[in-house]
Amino acid sequence: MIRMLSILVGLFFTVALAWSFGNGAYNAITEPAAPTAEHEFHKHPKELELASNGAFGKFDKAQLQRGFQVYKEVCSACHSLRLVAFRDLKQLGYNDDEVKAIAAGFQVPGLDPATGEANTRPGLATDYFPKPFANDIAARAANNNAVPPDLSLMTKARHDGPAYVYSLLTGYQNQPAELLKKFPDSKTGPGLHYNPYFANLNLAMAPPLTAEGQVTFGDGTKSTVPQMAKDVAAFLVWTAEPKLEKRHQTGWPVLLFLLFATVLGNLAYRNVWRNTKH
C-alpha cells in the first residue's frame, strides 16, 4: 500500500518536473536568450601577484605603507574605511608617534566640551578612519547618484578581491567600437565610465589613478599607475584581513602537529588491531 502511494507521489513530482522541463526546453528553442553586452564584454580580473598570496603569504609592509598613502591621498576623498582604526596602522610598521601624527592629520567628528555641539577634532590613535560623507544621501548627492562603497572589506567582498581592485583601477578604457556595433543601445551613459572589469561594464567612479607621479612615495618607488593600483590592492588585503599573516603563521604548526598526532594515532590503531582480522 505504502509503495503504491509512493509511486503515485513519485509520478506527481516527476511528471511536474517533466512538464517544467518540456516548457523550458520549448521556450529555450523558440525564444533563445538574447546575448548581452555584459555577458560578452565583461572580463575576469587580471592575475595579481602579492606577497600575501598563498599559504606562506606575508604582508610586504613597505608596500602596505605605499598603499595606505594611495588610499589617504586619493581614495579617501570618497571612500570610507570605517572598520579600520588609526591604531591598527602600527601593524604596517609605523611607530606610536607616527600613528598619532597620521591620526591627527584626519578630522573626526567630535563634541565641543563647553557647548555639546557637534564639531570636528583632530583624530586620536583610538579613532576609526572618518567617513568622507555624513551619510548615504550626501554621498549620493556628491557622486552622480552612486554611493562610493566602504573599502574596509572590499577585497573579501568581491570574487578574486585584490585582483579585482587592481584590474578595476587599471582597466578604464574607451568603449570598444565592436561593442557599440553589436549593442548600439549599450553606449556608456553620461557620468559613467567604461570598464570591462566592472560587472555591468559602466562605472560611476571616474578613473581615480590617472597619471604617473600622482602620489610621491617616500621610499622612492616609482609611482606608475599599475604600481599605485597594486599597492592599494595590497593595502586593502590588509584592511580586509589584518590577521592573515598570523593565520598563516598559526596554521603551519597546527597542521604539522595534527599530522604528527594522526600518524601516531594510526600506529596505535594498527597496534590495537594487529591480531584482529577485519
Add this chain to the structure above:
Amino acid sequence: MSFPWANNYTPQHPFMKWMDEKLPVPRLVYNSVGAGYPVPRNLNYWWNFGFMALTCLALQIVTGIILAMHYAANAGVAFDSVEHIMRDVNWGWMLRYAHANGASAFFVVIYIHIFRGFYYGSYKAPREMVWLLGVVIFLLMMATAFMGYVLPWGQMSFWGAKVITGLFGAIPLVGEPIQHWLLGGFAPDNAALNRFFSLHYLLPFVIVGVVVLHIWALHIPGSSNPTGVEVKSESDTVPFFPYFIAKDGWTLGAFLFIYCAAVFFAPNALGHPDNYIPANPMSTPAHIVPEWYFWPFYAILRAFTFDFFIVPAKLMGVLAMFGAILVWFFLPWLDKSPVRSANYRPLYRKFFYVLVFFMAALFYLGGAPAAEPYVMMSQVAAFYYFAHFLIIVPIVSSIERPDPLPFSITEAVLGHDEKPASAPAA
C-alpha cells in the same frame, strides 16, 4: 540491550564502586562507548563518520558559545560585532572561521554518513528508529545552519532570510501571515535577527538531545555492518574500546587536518563574498545562493518553473524541496528488500551510483545561476532524485535477486566461521 557476551562493568576502586551505586555514569559510558559495547569487527571506514559528526557538533557548540560572548544580535551592530570578533577579540578570527567552516565540515560528514546509510541499508529494520531520528537531526541541523548564516547580517544573510521565509509565503491563504509571523515584520530586521539568534543558540542543544536518542536507539540492535548480516556470535564482534576508539581516533586526526587546512588557509573558500557587504534591504545581490550544503534542495526548489495544473510553480517547488527530505522518513518502508547491504544487491547498487551522480549534479546546479542550461539540468537531476526514492527503490526491492549472503560476519572476514568459544582477537 547488547549481546550476552558483552564485557561486564566491574568497578575496582572503592570510589568507583560507591559511584556505581549512586550514579552509574561510568557504567553507562562503559556500556555505550567503552569495552562493554560489542561492535561488528568488519566495520569499514564509512562507519567512522558518525563519530566525526559528534565531534563537529561539540566543536560547533564550543566555538558558538564563545562567539556569542562577543556577538551582538542587533541589526545596527551585528555586522560590526562580527568584524570586531575578526579584528580585536583575542583569537576571534580563528574562532569565527572555525565556527563557519565547522558548519561546512559538519555537513560534509553528515552527507557521507547519510549516503553510507543509503548504500548499506542502515535504515532497515530493526534500525528504523535510528534512521528516523537521524533525519530529524538533519532537519534540525539545516534549521540551525540557516539561522546561523543570518547572524552576520551581511547581504547574503539578509536576502537568505528573506527568500527562505518567503518559501512559507507559497502556502495558499495563510502563507503571507505565516511569513510575517516568522519574521516579526514585513522584512527581516531586529525582530527576526534576535529570534534567529535565540533559536540558533537553542537548537544545537535540541540536536544534542536527539543525538542521544539516536545513539540510544542504535545501541538496542547494535551497529549494522558492511555485510548487512546481523551479529550471530561473539566472534563477530570486538569491544568498542579499544578497537573502535583507536580507529575513530586516528581518522578524527585526519579529519581535523583537512578541517584546519580550510580554517587556516582557505577560510572563505566556501563562503560568499557578498556576505562581507553589510545587509542592504534596498538592493539584492546579483546572484543569491544559500550556503553550499543547501544546494541540492535549492536546485530542486528552482527546478519547478511552470505551474502544474492547479499547483503554482512556487508552491510546487516548496513542496518538492521539503518533500525531498521528508521522503527519507519513509525509506525504511519503501525498500522492502530483506538484504541490507548494497554489496549483495547488484541492481540496487547501480541505481545507488546513479543517485550519487545526480546528487552531485544537484550540488553543482544549486550553486549555479538560475539560467539555462542549469535549470533544465537540475530538472533532469531532480527527476531522477524523486524517481529513485519513490519509484525505483520500491520496484527494485521487489524484483531484484540478491547475491548470496555470507553466513556470518566472521565468515565474511575469515572465510570460515569459528566456533563461538574461541576468541576473535587471537
Add this chain to the structure above:
Amino acid sequence: MAHDAGTDTPELIAGDGVRRRDFINIAAVSAAGVGGALTLIPLISQMAPSADVLAESSVEIDLSQIKPGQAIKGIFRKQPVFLRNLTPHEISEADKVAVSSLRDPQSLAERTKPGKENWLITMGVCTHLGCVPLGAGEGEVRGEFGGYFCPCHGSHYDTAARIRKGPAPKNLEVPVYEFTSDTVVKIG
C-alpha cells in the same frame, strides 16, 4: 571475560615488542591530550580584554576649567577618575595628619606630583567593593574628613583621598599619569 579491554595480557611476557607497542598507544593518547590542552589557549584567552579595549587605556584630560576647591570626574578605562584642585586649606588639613596613624600610610606629597601638589588625581572607585564615592560632584556629601564618602558601606576618605574610617582597606588609587602641559594631564 572474552575480550580484555586494550591490554595484551597473553603477550606481556614477550618483552620489548610489547613495551614498544604500549609506548605507541601512550604516545598517541598523550598527543591527543596535548592537542586538547593547546586548544584551550584560544578558548580561554578570548575572554581577556580585546585590542580595542586595550587601546583605550590612556586618556588626556584638560584641567584648565577646574578652580581651587572644585573637582571633575573623568573617565579612565570605563571607570570614573576624580581630578580635584585642592585649596590651600585642604592641603594643610591633609598634611596635619600623622602619616603613621593612617590605615594606608601615605603623605599627600606621595600622592601628587612635585610642584603640582594641589592636583589630587585618584580613581573614583572605592577600595572596598568598587562603588563610586561621593564628593567629586558639586554639593555632594564629602564625609567626616572633608574628602570623599562612599555611601555603599560608609567609607570616609580625607582631603588627600586617604581612607580614614569605614571598611575600605586602602586609599583611593592614584593612577599612573603625567602632565603633558600645565593644564593637560594624560592618565594611563
